Amino acid sequence: MQIELERTAFPAQSDDDLEALTPLAPRPHKPLWPTLLTSFIILAPFAALGIIIAQTVNGDFALRNVFIAVGFYIVVAHGVSVGFHRLFTHHAFQASRPLKIAFAILGSMSFQGSVIGWVADHRRHHQFADRPGDPHSPVRPTSQRFGRIRGGLHAHIGWFYEQESTDREKYAADMLADRDLVLIDRLFVPLCVITLVVPFGIGYAITGNFGDGVAAFLWAGVLRVGLWHHVTWATNSLCHLIGKQPFKNAAASRNVLALSVISMGESFHNAHHAFPSLARMGVDRFQIDTSAMLIRLFEKLGWATRVRWPNPARLEAARAHR
Ligand SMILES: [Zn+2]
């Protein structure tokens, strides 16, 4: 009926014209290549893991590759947790220009999208946290069959396939006004190449053997990228589904203690949604938050200023048990 009305009101010349006119037109056709690229980036670390296991079983294992991988993991992961997340998204502190540039580059080496796009998506996540408009909420109506599993999969990887981009002008205008960040945002693809080539170069430089370069590339390039992907994505999925909720907040966010060390303190996600702009997410005793430790170090060095540290009275006031 709607199509008939539109035909009458605006005589369309072709089906394309009709699609443009009618509000009930089917959604525009999405290109296939982003789906294929996303799938490749998700699957490649599993392929690398398979090769690494096969090589190890055959006695081809070098401990140095583990150290190189862990080193890259720690540096690049903090690029996201300290840089992309606490500094750029939430302004938990102010950074000196060299520190800002370093963190924008390091975070970009995580294969999680360019810095401005990442920040825009994450700000939208906080704005709508677990309500319509949140790009990656796992929360589903309790009536939905397998709702938790389906929601968890959507929050973990499914939302990448929706090819929905967040309005950068609306959500990241401050970043678009920063020439350094705009430049680094444009350099995202070269930085993705660098994050894989440098481990190869290190492995090759140590022994002069091409195969050792490839092994370092698999460990400290592809596998390391994949591991940090899943830890970051678990913050979107698991940290909104399972774990403790010590603080009151509108989101379904939770603290997942088991992920705290490997997530650089990011898995204290309930505390984070309660106090998004704090430099520390592990706000309680014995909660290890290496990102906060690093920010403290930068503060002591004078590279980080106006750091937003937790206020005990405000924390107490927000406790869920009150
Ligand atoms: Zn969240």
Ligand SMILES: [Zn+2]
């Ligand atoms: Zn956040």
